[in-house]
Amino acid sequence: MSLHLEIxxxxxxxxxxxxxxxxxxxxxxxxxxxPGHLPLLTQVDAGELRVLHGGKTExxxxxxxxxxxMQDKISVLTxxxxxxxxIEPAVVERAMAKxxxxxxxxxxMEPEELERLETMVRYHQAQLLxxxxxx
Amino acid sequence: xxxxxxxxxxxxxxxxxxxxxxxxMEMVAASKMKKAxxxxxxxxxxxxxxxxxxxxxxxxxxxxxxHPFLQSREVKTRGVLVLSSDKGLCGPLNGNLFKKISEIKxxxxxxxxxxxxxxxxxxxxxxxxxxxxxGDKVAYNPVRQISQLLIERFxxxxxxxxEILYPRFVNTLLQEATVxxxxxxxxxxxxxxxxTGRKVGGKVVGARKLPxxxxxxxFEPTPAEVLSELLPRYIHNQVYQFVLEAKASEHSARMVAxxxxxxxxxSLLDDLTLQYNKARQAAITQxxxxxxxxxxxx
Numbered sequence: 379m380s381l382h383l384e385i386x387x388x389x390x391x392x393x394x395x396x397x398x399x400x401x402x403x404x405x406x407x408x409x410x411x412x413p414g415h416l417p418l419l420t421q422v423d424a425g426e427l428r429v430l431h432g433g434k435t436e437x438x439x440x441x442x443x444x445x446x447x448m449q450d451k452i453s454v455l456t457x458x459x460x461x462x463x464x465i466e467p468a469v470v471e472r473a474m475a476k477x478x479x480x481x482x483x484x485x486x487m488e489p490e491e492l493e494r495l496e497t498m499v500r501y502h503q504a505q506l507l508x509x510x511x512x513x
Numbered sequence: 514x515x516x517x518x519x520x521x522x523x524x525x526x527x528x529x530x531x532x533x534x535x536x537x538m539e540m541v542a543a544s545k546m547k548k549a550x551x552x553x554x555x556x557x558x559x560x561x562x563x564x565x566x567x568x569x570x571x572x573x574x575x576x577x578x579x580h581p582f583l584q585s586r587e588v589k590t591r592g593v594l595v596l597s598s599d600k601g602l603c604g605p606l607n608g609n610l611f612k613k614i615s616e617i618k619x620x621x622x623x624x625x626x627x628x629x630x631x632x633x634x635x636x637x638x639x640x641x642x643x644x645x646x647x648g649d650k651v652a653y654n655p656v657r658q659i660s661q662l663l664i665e666r667f668x669x670x671x672x673x674x675x676e677i678l679y680p681r682f683v684n685t686l687l688q689e690a691t692v693x694x695x696x697x698x699x700x701x702x703x704x705x706x707x708x709t710g711r712k713v714g715g716k717v718v719g720a721r722k723l724p725x726x727x728x729x730x731x732f733e734p735t736p737a738e739v740l741s742e743l744l745p746r747y748i749h750n751q752v753y754q755f756v757l758e759a760k761a762s763e764h765s766a767r768m769v770a771x772x773x774x775x776x777x778x779x780s781l782l783d784d785l786t787l788q789y790n791k792a793r794q795a796a797i798t799q800x801x802x803x804x805x806x807x808x809x810x811x
Contacts, residue, residue, distance in 0.1 A: 386558050386559050386562050387559060388556045388559045388653040388750065388753060389555055389556070389653065390555035390556070390558065390559075391558055404733065405733075405734065406733060406734065416728055416730075416731055417728055417729070417730040417731065418730065418731045418732075418733065419566060419569060419570065419730055419731070419732050419733070419739055420731075420732070420733040420739070421733065421734070421738075421739060421742060444566060444739070444742075444743065444746075446562070446565070446566055446569070448730075453562050455559065455562050455563060455566065455746075457653065457657075494654070494657070494658060494661070
């Protein structure tokens, strides 16, 4: 029995592969998923998703979303996901600085714009954290 | 050579130039249409999974769940999102949308994507609340801002429906101005049973069968909480899909319009060439006549 993980974003499937174990960041904390898990639908928090396969661990940064576990098939629905190996800390830091600067000057900004920027900062932070931990 | 042949030649030249331009625009529109369709396809997995999740929860809560999105209320002000194009030269695409707008007689707030729609709405002095501009390449995040604004206005009670007026992609030759009511979601269950796949360019893609599972599903934290988070996402994604479809429609309408223009230019060229040759031959005949007449009289 093996698990199958897919990460689906509006831009298409970001990840699809058979895996041994998945550690998922949820709103209630991290959840480890093994084959034979009960059917589950849970909210995913922005953070690090770990994939264990063949003795190796892969790290993926995901933004907030949902995960569904059904018959050993894990489907993660999120707005963006990125393989940590592809993260360039400098680029992320720059993007974060830009977003934070915008947040600071945003005194009378529309709330939806504010919310969007905050989400951006959180997502970038998650990316950085994951990357730093790996090194 | 006489002045009439020169005039015809000049016209032939200008028609040729125009034809080259329309031909180029036709090809650009064709490749952009293909791209827009592919983008709509790549998002279909996401839509399908989202619908599958919604369907799973919907079964669980079954009517016990109360959410502003799912309740019908008295419609005082309609919220209409118009998806128009930035540029013209795309046949009757925008005109058809405007005709639909003119049919709306009740109180409404308008939100618009694209310059053409904004121009029309401000010229006809309608209640235009927000004017968004998206480029040719549509990303998810900018569209999300639009739907976020709509959702907030809906929850605040400023608008009582969210309707989308967009050119529906029937096929490459035909786009139909259509109004789709997104909120309130009165018949979620029915919609979900249909929406497990989405039609793009005539074929259903990304259909996803719900896996059968005899064990009960666990929802964390609770079904109601998950559902109230999923619903806005569903709306965001729907709006995104509609924007993509409107883009595909725009490009295919432009392609068709430009093809018609190129064809017209070709037939005009044929006529003009014939006319030119006739005029040329007449001039030559005239000259020979003059020379031989002169020779005879000598």
